[in-house]
Amino acid sequence: MGALQVVIGLYATVLPFAVLAAWIAVALWDLSSRVKGAELGRGAAVGWSLVVLVVPVVGAAGYLLVSPSVPRWLAATYVGGGVLAWLAVLGVTAGMGAAG
């Protein structure tokens, strides 16, 4: 139980940052693809990139949810799934008494 407590508690600590990193990566990749496909101008892409990189959490998640090139189900899976996964792990940690 002790080792599992440590692992789950640690995962609850790092997961949100890893998910955020993934959102940013996917959002920037999508922006790049849209510029290449001439769906988006450079100025708009730079603006969105700043929003994704600078606005904490909401910037990347918001972009994924509104981008026309990211399927709705995929955006919902990544954004909603990321949040739900974190909440689920938090719930487990709280149940196990493994996190501060």
Next chain:
Amino acid sequence: MVWSRRGSGPGVGLGAALALAALAVLVGACSSAPEVASTIDMEDNFFDREVTRIAEGEAVRFRNRGVVPHNAIDVDGAWSTGEAAGGERFDLMEPDEEVVVPFDEPGVYRFYCSLHAPPDGTSGMAATLVVGDVDFQAAGDDAPEEQVTEWTGVTRRVPQEHPTIQNAVDAADPGDLVLIAPAPETPEYLADDGRYVYKEQGDIATPYLTIRGTDRNDVIVDGEHERPIGINTVAADGVAVENLTVRNTTGNGIYWTEVRGYRGSYLTSINNAIYGIYAFDSTDGLFEHSYASGSKDAGFYVGQCDPCDAVLTDVIAENNGMGYSGPNASEVFIVDSVWRHNVSGIVPNTLDSQRLPPFGRVTIAGNLIHDNDSREAPALGLQWSAFGNGVLLTGGMDTLVTRNRIVNHERSAVTVGPNLSRNFWMSGGNVVTDNVIEGSGYADLVLAGPALTGNCFDGNTPSRTVPGALETTAGCGPDAASGAQAGPADPDRGAFRLPSRYHLAPTLSFVGLVAESEFGVQPVNDHRDTPHPPDQPPLPGGVDAPVVPAVDVFAGFGLDLDDIEVPDAPAELVVDRGSVPLVGGVPLGLGGFSLLFGVLGWLAPFALFASWVALALLDLARRDDLGVGATVAWTAGVLVIPFLGAPAYLLAGGASLPRWLRWMSVVGATLVLGLLLGMAAVLGGLL
């Protein structure tokens, strides 16, 4: 956190170890060393069993598994671990050291540790070795002593009626007063510094005595850096020691162990090597109006008791390894005192080398805690890991830190974190409220992980916490209370508390401090060079003060936490520590090993894991060979399976990324990082 270490000490490299091993083989081939029939472990302040039996001609291995030095000495002088190791009778064994003692003569050998038991081995850290086929009957428990609550009216004067303190103590009956005048100004009492001192160790086995100096600053018991303890009370309940100074012992200044009822009042402890004023395995006690400096472990120490029912009030600890250390000591109240210029301030902690882990329900309130980041104070290697913290709770539960003024600490004002002993002890349920904090280098408040639930922070107005915004995300709620210290509800306290708010970077930073001490970066200061304090305030009333045996001490003290306020800052206290820059919780500028372990042990693994998740989700988003169901399922696996979901997808999920990239990211990078971390651990002496 305080980390215990195992293995060879610094300077014993692999080559030397191999050479020693080869030498041992050669010696073994050429001699008939006795067979080691039994191993006796020395834990912190007890041998692991009362009676050991071996055959004639066999040997015993003594092994120090504690975190402080010990030894084993035959009460009749027949042998000692020091002599068996080729040294002197009272030589100490450091942690992890082993000594083999051969026994050719049959008999019953009573032995003791000179730091933690009286020389007759009747109590404290003592045990029995039976060699050969001899009659031995273990003694039964003695009948409990009758409690003496009042002075008998008998005063035994030293040196007027008794030439030594020991002589007076041996002659005294329970309830007597032993009154000690300054040592006679004759050559045999003259110390190197021109003071006249008692050159003896007082071993007290008679309960309910009051040992009182007539002058706190001129009645001096001096260990001359040869004797282990100044005043040594073992298994004698109700002993009060008052109004005198103990200095220059090789172990403890004033010590109580295995007692119920003790009191130390108006005591001064100077340059006693390990501990200053010290209670172990004892309950119902009080340290008050006392001062301790120049001890490598701690100025004040309460250990192994639950409940301790102990109070420390109006004490000053400075220039020690730790101001206060409290391994496995629960229900201790540390109030209205000053802790300054130590390597670390107040450090309740949990150790497996003592009984009753973990510590819990300690109250730290109304203290002035400042500048506990001294590089000039003496410290044992282990104590260096606590460097630079005002209050450090390591591996304990339900402790309350409130209404203290905590200023100028290179690391933190308050850190709650884990402790690695033989077990890994996490902290939980600790409450940190309403402290005034200034001048912290790393952070004002730190919750180092991993941690259990219930740690909370409120009303401290910190400028920086690690992790960030602790008071917002780990608030205490209106019913903030800690263990036995329940207080009134406060509706203004934030109730919101995320279950996961600790940070690993400070934990790795502590590992870096351990590496520093192993590597030899830790400052090494001789405790004998610690400056002496000015004269300290005497016992009011002096020789005419009431004589009260230490009975029902805790209840009689009448501690009222509601009366305790944040102490004022003295005029000379200037806030002069600035914040160091942090990257992901890793401090820049607090030592190379802290940075090294912070990067290799926290930042790099975290970045690697984040890259796996990002790569996996990016790859899933780019794939058009998977249906919605499979993509959702893999996404769930990547996110929900702790640490293994993302690498599993990258290696076995049919990812479209090049094979070399996936294997290099997951396997190659992990191996290289592990190798670098291992090399850092070897470099830092941790492996």
